[in-house]
Amino acid sequence: MRGTNHTIRAALSICLLLGGLYSLPQWDLSINLKAAHTSPSWHFPLGTDSLGRSYLALIFAAIGETVPILWLTSSLALLGGWSLGILLSCLDRMPETLRWIIKVMCSSLKGIPFFLMIFAIILLSGQVGIYSVLWGLGIIFLLQGCSQIFLLGEQAKNLLFWQAHRSLGGSTLQRLWKYGVTSGWRHQLWKQWCISLQMAIIAETALSYLGLGVQEPYISLGLVLSEQMGSYLGGHILVALSGVLFCLLLLAQVPRWTIILLEKAD
Amino acid sequence: MGSLFTSLIMLIWYLLISGVLGWLVTQVVCSEHKRIYRLMDAFSQACTWPVIVLAPLLIMLGFRLFATDLTFPSSLTHSHLAQGLFLLIPASILVISSGFLSYVFQQASMDHRYWLDFDFVKFGRAIGKSTWRQLGPIVFIKSLLTSWSMSLPWVFGELIVIESICNIPGVGYSLWMATRQRNLEEGFYLLALLLLIYSLFAVITIWGQRWLGEKLAGY
Numbered sequence: 101m102r103g104t105n106h107t108i109r110a111a112l113s114i115c116l117l118l119g120g121l122y123s124l125p126q127w128d129l130s131i132n133l134k135a136a137h138t139s140p141s142w143h144f145p146l147g148t149d150s151l152g153r154s155y156l157a158l159i160f161a162a163i164g165e166t167v168p169i170l171w172l173t174s175s176l177a178l179l180g181g182w183s184l185g186i187l188l189s190c191l192d193r194m195p196e197t198l199r200w201i202i203k204v205m206c207s208s209l210k211g212i213p214f215f216l217m218i219f220a221i222i223l224l225s226g227q228v229g230i231y232s233v234l235w236g237l238g239i240i241f242l243l244q245g246c247s248q249i250f251l252l253g254e255q256a257k258n259l260l261f262w263q264a265h266r267s268l269g270g271s272t273l274q275r276l277w278k279y280g281v282t283s284g285w286r287h288q289l290w291k292q293w294c295i296s297l298q299m300a301i302i303a304e305t306a307l308s309y310l311g312l313g314v315q316e317p318y319i320s321l322g323l324v325l326s327e328q329m330g331s332y333l334g335g336h337i338l339v340a341l342s343g344v345l346f347c348l349l350l351l352a353q354v355p356r357w358t359i360i361l362l363e364k365a366d
Numbered sequence: 367m368g369s370l371f372t373s374l375i376m377l378i379w380y381l382l383i384s385g386v387l388g389w390l391v392t393q394v395v396c397s398e399h400k401r402i403y404r405l406m407d408a409f410s411q412a413c414t415w416p417v418i419v420l421a422p423l424l425i426m427l428g429f430r431l432f433a434t435d436l437t438f439p440s441s442l443t444h445s446h447l448a449q450g451l452f453l454l455i456p457a458s459i460l461v462i463s464s465g466f467l468s469y470v471f472q473q474a475s476m477d478h479r480y481w482l483d484f485d486f487v488k489f490g491r492a493i494g495k496s497t498w499r500q501l502g503p504i505v506f507i508k509s510l511l512t513s514w515s516m517s518l519p520w521v522f523g524e525l526i527v528i529e530s531i532c533n534i535p536g537v538g539y540s541l542w543m544a545t546r547q548r549n550l551e552e553g554f555y556l557l558a559l560l561l562l563i564y565s566l567f568a569v570i571t572i573w574g575q576r577w578l579g580e581k582l583a584g585y
Contacts, residue, residue: 211519211568212519212561213518213519213520213521213522213523213564214519214523215522215523215524215526215527216522216523216526216557216560216561219526219541219545219553219557220554220557222545223544223545223550223553223554223557226548226550302416302418305418306416306417306418306527309418309531310527310530310542310546311546312542312546322418325418325422328422329422329425329426329531341422341423341426345419345422345423348416348418348419349415349419352416352419353415356414360411
């Protein structure tokens with residue numbers, strides 16, 4: 101009964117919140133120069149930018165446009181990396197020297213700072229924009245996913261029940277799937293996925309803020325934040341900034357909180 | 367100040383601030399006060415914000431509330447000492463955003479629990495010696511070294527962002543400028559330089575951990 105009450109309360113709160121948000125009058129992103137740099141009001145809860153667009157609408161548009169693409173790219177790249185890692189681990193006839201080289205490369209890759217890698221990729225690509233960010237994130241997560249599975253496989257190789265399964269005629273793929281991906285490594289892989297989602301948001305926002313990520317006319321949280329900082333001497337900027345920061349914090353922190361919950365469950 | 371020198375000073379500030387914080391956290395853990403421990407646990411978990419959130423917020427708040435410009439004082443009127451002292455604020459942001467607090471708290475708790483089972487600690491407690499006096503230095507140094515090695519990749523990544531946001535003329539800022547100007551040669555030189563400094567710091571922490579491991583193996 102108590103559980104039902106909580107569910108009803110939660111559903112009502114969500115409905116009220118959504119209803120309240122949709123009842124706000126300004127959601128369109130059309131340019132209205134007469135309303136430029138307006139202070140926060142009922143029509144524009146976080147004020148407007150230099151083109152008269154509502155900041156709240158801009159923030160929601162940025163979340164709707166950029167975040168799904170980022171999270172999809174990161175997830176696909178990570179899935180690809182894990183598959184590649186499984187494939188590499190299944191190559192039983194690989195020479196030991198080559199295996200050792202791959203192991204050293206994977207271990208080194210884990211230690212390299214994320215932002216240094218993404219700057220290197222942007223420098224190499226010679227272009228800025230959402231595509232270079234997506235390419236950068238994709239390559240990094242692919243490599244990280246692959247190295248994670250490969251290193252886990254190398255560690256688990258010497259476990260007794262893995263050796264027993266091998267001597268009974270089981271294949272490497274079966275072991276990787278049964279004892280690794282679906283059981284022993286599950287939490288670690290979830291954790292890696294959550295970190296990737298968090299890093300994707302942080303990297304995109306930071307790069308857009310620095311002028312290396314998403315460019316106009318596309319919208320991004322980093323761009324909105326950058327515009328705020330550019331004119332922080334006037335107006336009700338603090339209100340707008342708190343809106344952007346709140347969204348950014350929430351998006352970057354939700355995966356982190358998931359990791360903490362997973363660790364507590366462990 | 368040269369760009370390398372500026373970045374190095376900021377990193378040294380980072381090490382000093384994290385050292386002091388590590389000391390305080392170890393004291394909280396060893397004091398075994400359950401309420402303070404829980405409060406610290408929640409605080410350390412909640413206070414890991416990325417630089418891109420924290421730095422603009424602090425700049426805005428500094429300007430609005432204290433009428434202080436927190437971007438780098440690069441004018442000629444400021445002395446080297448003033449510029450060096452200014453780097454304390456970005457270094458503090460780095461400490462928070464690198465997740466150091468969370469790492470050091472988890473590590474200190476784990477080490478504290480591990481060492482409590484040893485006979486010399488039990489004996490010491492039985493004769494009235496405080497846990498802090500017996501375990502404090504061991505837990506502090508061990509958890510500090512481990513936390514540094516865990517947070518260093520984040521520190522070196524966020525260094526570029528914080529230097530760019532706060533206009534600090536360090537290696538990260540120069541790298542950002544080189545990337546914007548598509549200057550491949552300078553960009554890769556600066557990347558290699560950052561990677562070199564990072565490797566140096568990482569090697570020192572790993573060496574420190576090994577040295578400590580050998581020392582503690584005798585217990």
